[in-house]
Amino acid sequence: MKILITGYKGMLGSDLVNILKNEDQHELILTDVEELDITNIEELREMFKKEKPEMIINVAAYTDVDGCETNRELAYNVNSIGPKNLAIVSNEIGAKLLHISTDYVFSGNNTIPYIEEDKTDPQSYYGLTKLQAEEFIKETMKNYFIIRTAWLYGINGKNFVKTMLNLAKDNLEISVVNDQRGSPTFTCDLASAICELIKTDKYGIYHVTNANDCTWYDFAKNIFELANIDVKVKAIATEKYPTPAKRPKYSVLSHEKWNNSGFKPLRNYKDALNDYIKLELINK
Ligand SMILES: NC(=O)c1ccc[n+]([C@@H]2O[C@H](COP(=O)([O-])OP(=O)(O)OC[C@H]3O[C@@H](n4cnc5c(N)ncnc54)[C@H](OP(=O)(O)O)[C@@H]3O)[C@@H](O)[C@H]2O)c1
Numbered sequence: 001m002k003i004l005i006t007g008y009k010g011m012l013g014s015d016l017v018n019i020l021k022n023e024d025q026h027e028l029i030l031t032d033v034e035e036l037d038i039t040n041i042e043e044l045r046e047m048f049k050k051e052k053p054e055m056i057i058n059v060a061a062y063t064d065v066d067g068c069e070t071n072r073e074l075a076y077n078v079n080s081i082g083p084k085n086l087a088i089v090s091n092e093i094g095a096k097l098l099h100i101s102t103d104y105v106f107s108g109n110n111t112i113p114y115i116e117e118d119k120t121d122p123q124s125y126y127g128l129t130k131l132q133a134e135e136f137i138k139e140t141m142k143n144y145f146i147i148r149t150a151w152l153y154g155i156n157g158k159n160f161v162k163t164m165l166n167l168a169k170d171n172l173e174i175s176v177v178n179d180q181r182g183s184p185t186f187t188c189d190l191a192s193a194i195c196e197l198i199k200t201d202k203y204g205i206y207h208v209t210n211a212n213d214c215t216w217y218d219f220a221k222n223i224f225e226l227a228n229i230d231v232k233v234k235a236i237a238t239e240k241y242p243t244p245a246k247r248p249k250y251s252v253l254s255h256e257k258w259n260n261s262g263f264k265p266l267r268n269y270k271d272a273l274n275d276y277i278k279l280e281l282i283n284k
Contacts, residue, residue, distance in 0.1 A: 007060025011157025038082030079129035084136035108248020126274035156185030178217035178235035207253035210269035
């Protein structure tokens with residue numbers, strides 16, 4: 001399949017490219033903002049007409065959740081208008097589109113895992129722009145896949161695991177919030193799931209994360225245990241760690257639809273984290 005990827009230099013994008021290359025059955029057109037700015041529809045139209053990809057995978061986004069609160073125009077353009085442009089132009093050339101969305105489209109007031117049809121109610125501007133993208137895509141085309149995922153970490157990007165490992169270098173005690181619950185997800189595992197999905201015509205929206213859930217505090221404890229680092233982790237409430245953007249208290253995503261559609265369930269987040277930590281420590 002001829003696949004065009006946007007935002008390929010990012011955390012998810014770089015692992016996706018590695019996995020697609022390993023499959024050795026696709027022709028890849030790799031683009032990031034320097035080669036193809038998704039906010040510019042004419043640029044997209046020109047590239048799509050020239051290259052004629054069959055599949056577009058959009059992993060480009062403005063992912064600084066707090067930054068989105070203040071840089072609203074940029075957030076709207078990249079996270080809402082960019083995917084809308086991609087949907088319009090994909091439709092024009094008859095290509096399929098896979099887009100990545102987020103658990104932050106939900107309010108976080110649930111106590112059981114969110115299913116795809118649950119009411120959305122983003123609490124942050126980032127979440128709102130990502131939800132608008134979903135709406136634009138659904139209105140514009142039929143042959144789309146939207147994956148909502150959460151709490152990503154991977155080798156090529158800033159993430160919570162790296163932040164914790166760095167903090168442990170200079171601190172004997174680290175305070176971490178213990179009242180936000182989600183499912184940490186390794187970008188390599190998500191990339192493999194994307195590769196499975198695009199081989200099908202099972203269009204629609206899916207929740208895809210590693211299995212099981214925890215709070216950021218639990219996650220930090222897991223990281224230090226697996227990395228064999230002796231540091232005290234103190235549980236704190238979100239009020240003690242104020243951020244510009246509000247985060248959902250509970251954003252665990254149900255995998256029922258993914259599993260019932262015949263796709264391989266993703267492994268437990270702790271097993272994935274173990275593999276990631278080994279890679280991080282080797283790279284040090
Ligand atoms: N990270 C998470 O925890 C998380 C959780 C849930 C969902 N997601 C979603 O997962 C996807 C991948 O996230 P990620 O963490 O891998 O993102 P990332 O590392 O921030 O990568 C995004 C890439 O998109 C590029 N980009 C920015 N503006 C662009 C534009 N106008 N045109 C083309 N490319 C542009 C970025 O370039 P620059 O770096 O030069 O700006 C970067 O290379 C995103 O849709 C995100 O919303 C992420």
